[in-house]
Amino acid sequence: MNAVGNTFPSRVSFENVSKTYTGAQGDVKVVDDVSFSLGEGDFVSLIGPSGCGKTTMLQMLAGFVKPDNGMVTLNGQPVQGPDSDRGVIFQEYGVFPWLTVEKNIAFGLTLRRNAKPEAERKEIVAHYVKLMHLNGFEKAYPKHLSGGMRQRLALARAYAVNPNILLMDEPFGALDAQTRLALQLQLMEVLTKERKTVLLITHSVEEAIFLSTRILMISARPSRILRVIDVPFTYPRTPELTATPDFQRLRLELEEMSMEQYAQQQRLAAESR
Ligand SMILES: Nc1ncnc2c1ncn2[C@@H]1O[C@H](COP(=O)(O)OP(=O)(O)OP(=O)(O)O)[C@@H](O)[C@H]1O
Ligand SMILES: [Mg+2]
Incomplete structure (x- = not known):
């Protein structure tokens, strides 16, 4: 053992x-x-x-x-x-390809257990967009991001639900x-x-x-x-x-x-x- x-x-x-x-x-x-x-x-x-x-x-x-x-x-x-x-950051970027950057970050905050009012959700998303230097890409889809940006998005998504x-x-x-x-x-x-x-x-x-x-x-x-x-x-x-x-x-x-x-x-x- x-x-x-x-x-x-x-x-x-x-x-x-x-x-x-x-x-x-x-x-x-x-x-x-x-x-x-x-x-x-x-x-x-x-x-x-x-x-x-x-x-x-x-x-x-x-x-x-x-x-x-x-x-x-x-x-x-x-x-x-x-x-x-438990927030998981997967090895191969845990991001949803069909959601935009901001929707990826907000995803966990829309699930019932963590549901946050829209205003608070927006605030959290804006905070992590800034923290991860994804400004200007809020409406972009993961396929239009670089590898490093996708990885930062995965981090943002996990941190956002705290x-x-x-x-x-x-x-x-x-x-x-x-x-x-x-x-x-x-x-x-x-x-x-x-x-x-x-x-x-x-x-x-x-x-x-x-x-x-x-x-x-x-x-x-x-x-x-x-x-x-x-x-x-x-x-x-x-x-x-x-x-x-x-x-x-x-x-x-x-x-x-x-x-x-x-x-x-x-x-x-x-x-x-
Ligand atoms: N779902 C699965 N079905 C069958 N074999 C699997 C499955 N997932 C992993 N394996 C096998 O189990 C072994 C360990 O895989 P694992 O992904 O845990 O390794 P790892 O230590 O994370 O490797 P890396 O550093 O490359 O990410 C590998 O031989 C892999 O092929
Ligand atoms: Mg591995």
């Missing part, structure tokens, strides 16, 4: 969770007896090679995928399905370095104002260290927790932190570890061809 403790009362808990997919190539075990928990205010990042099962884990917490064994719980109750208490838990699947992946940093800083600012619990998937060790309270290093498929790192830096964090020797040392150590797993995953992929 891969057990991970923490100091907060647990909001989210994976208890001995396993998942196998059955596909054209037979059964593929993607998650293997994973246990960890996230307390309120935790920011946990998952780092692991492509195809190891990270998105599958996030989708179990989002309520889109059910574990075969074990349980994913939220405030002590098993996750039954998706709900607006969920307690943010599930972010490589949310900054498609962005240029500058925008990426700006949005990382903005996320940290949002988190200092509103205490949220975050599960982030990233391939960037640097991003994980910069943002997280804790990092889970995930193995090649099937996903197991190899190591848990309590990030030793206090908040607020500024970009200068990334240049410090302590940060660099941790980065190198984790990059080496993740490279081994990436290589292992590539061997696995080659074998199954």
Whole structure:
């Protein structure tokens, strides 16, 4: 068992969770007896090679995928399905192609659970349009946006409903370095104002260290927790932190570890061809 403790009362808990997919190539075990928990205010990042099962884990917490064994719980109750208490930012831009920018942002605010009067909705939409630098594109459809703009729209849509838990699947992946940093800083600012619990998937060790309270290093498929790192830096964090020797040392150590797993995953992929 891969057990991970923490100091907060647990909001989210994976208890001995396993998942196998059955596909054209037979059964593929993607998650293997994973246990960890996230307390309120935790920011946990998952780092692991492509195809190891990270998105599958996030989708179990989002309520889109059910574990075969074990349980994913939220405030002590098993996750039954998706709900607006968990805002999901999908790996491939969680935007609706048939809705304009402003309607995408307002979408969650029109659902019954979060329904807001029109005036308030407009205010929230205007706020996020500005925050994500989408001004002038309010009436545009996603296909007319750049990749980075679509990603910012996905962030706006998730933030707009103000969920307690943010599930972010490589949310900054498609962005240029500058925008990426700006949005990382903005996320940290949002988190200092509103205490949220975050599960982030990233391939960037640097991003994980910069943002997280804790990092889970995930193995090649099937996903197991190899190591848990309590990030030793206090908040607020500024970009200068990334240049410090302590940060660099941790980065190198984790990059080496993740490279081994990436290589292992590539061997696995080659074998199954
Ligand atoms: N619905 C599904 N049906 C069958 N197999 C699936 C399904 N979803 C994912 N898989 C397989 O499960 C494995 C893990 O997929 P997952 O998307 O969780 O990986 P990941 O760690 O998020 O990878 P990446 O870093 O590339 O996003 C992959 O081999 C994938 O092909
Ligand atoms: Mg993924």
